[in-house]
Amino acid sequence: MDKPKRQTEKFDWSLTLILILFFMISCLAIYSAQTTAQYDENFLLKQVFWYVVGSIIIFVALLFDPDHYKRLTWYLYGLGLLLLIALIIAPESIAPERNGAKSWFIIPGVGSIQPSEFVKIFIILALSKLTSDHHEKYPLKTFQTDAFLLLKLGFATAVPLLLIMLQPDLGTGLVIISIFIGILLVSGITWKILLPLFSFGAGSASLILYFVIWKPEILEKYLKVKTYQFGRIYAWISPEEHQSNYGYHLVKSLRAIGSGLISGKGFGNRQVYIPESHTDFIFSVIGEEYGFFGGSILIGLYFLLIYHLIKTALDTNDSFNAYICAGIISMITFHVFQNIGMTIQVLPITGIPLPFISYGGSSLMGNMLAMGIVYSIRYHHKNYMFQSGAQYHL
Numbered sequence: 001m002d003k004p005k006r007q008t009e010k011f012d013w014s015l016t017l018i019l020i021l022f023f024m025i026s027c028l029a030i031y032s033a034q035t036t037a038q039y040d041e042n043f044l045l046k047q048v049f050w051y052v053v054g055s056i057i058i059f060v061a062l063l064f065d066p067d068h069y070k071r072l073t074w075y076l077y078g079l080g081l082l083l084l085i086a087l088i089i090a091p092e093s094i095a096p097e098r099n100g101a102k103s104w105f106i107i108p109g110v111g112s113i114q115p116s117e118f119v120k121i122f123i124i125l126a127l128s129k130l131t132s133d134h135h136e137k138y139p140l141k142t143f144q145t146d147a148f149l150l151l152k153l154g155f156a157t158a159v160p161l162l163l164i165m166l167q168p169d170l171g172t173g174l175v176i177i178s179i180f181i182g183i184l185l186v187s188g189i190t191w192k193i194l195l196p197l198f199s200f201g202a203g204s205a206s207l208i209l210y211f212v213i214w215k216p217e218i219l220e221k222y223l224k225v226k227t228y229q230f231g232r233i234y235a236w237i238s239p240e241e242h243q244s245n246y247g248y249h250l251v252k253s254l255r256a257i258g259s260g261l262i263s264g265k266g267f268g269n270r271q272v273y274i275p276e277s278h279t280d281f282i283f284s285v286i287g288e289e290y291g292f293f294g295g296s297i298l299i300g301l302y303f304l305l306i307y308h309l310i311k312t313a314l315d316t317n318d319s320f321n322a323y324i325c326a327g328i329i330s331m332i333t334f335h336v337f338q339n340i341g342m343t344i345q346v347l348p349i350t351g352i353p354l355p356f357i358s359y360g361g362s363s364l365m366g367n368m369l370a371m372g373i374v375y376s377i378r379y380h381h382k383n384y385m386f387q388s389g390a391q392y393h394l
Contacts, residue, residue: 182330
């Protein structure tokens, strides 16, 4: 075995620097956004508080090595399911309905907590354990063993996904699907299974989009889909025609980002008012005040984070750790692509926050828990002189 590293050398300083930069950008953007918000609350102070809580979560997560997470996976997964079930059956005084969704618990003195933000991490652990355990049990791959793995991964994803869609929370549901797809792609399952599966998924999505645009009454009748979800699609296609309701935020966002041009208007010089700009539309604030350069710097920072996670996955000698990194990469990538995409009309609005930047305690704590696990993988990593080749399928 190689010479043991000192604790300071094992600590992930690169990831720490990235998170500090996210913290600084988040504070600047939220401070500016709250000056024109419709609330009197100090969201900046609250965001700093949640970053402190998130730092504590990282420290606690670092104390557990990946083997502990592997042993605790099903307990955490079960806890997540219990929280989702409790959310559905809880009375309005504990879990009120907001904007047509019942997704939060109200905790006196703390505020609202969204369990699904933590369930996403528990799902990543569960899918990673299922995949790594499967390859240990079936070292010889066949069509049947791959199909069996797909069935296990699908079932483990479908149960919490169904509970989340009952809230309903379409945005988080899409994130969970992206996690499932991300781990599926690196699971080693043959493309003879994945290609027809993805083709069927893409075809089904295209068919649903067709019905939403031209035959919405069929979906309303047979699938019981909420009308407001159709409105988001219509606003995405023609925001100007729906700017009095569903397209209002998108039109304002496009004007804000467009008016920022190359270098932006400068800190605090916003002129376009966007409701809830401190949460889902925080990128519009950055685009208006710092322009193309500011938005590009933030996107570049996300690229650095993803690169660091990929490097962590490739450096580890444990397949469970590598699959965890793949799941976290899928989750963050989808969050960033969807959130920024919806502010510039590339994608429909789904209410997904921008990781580490948007205001929100549950979202930030969930992401910091994910980073805490990455810290643990880095900190407890062991290099062996005669270790065999990696067993994961990256």
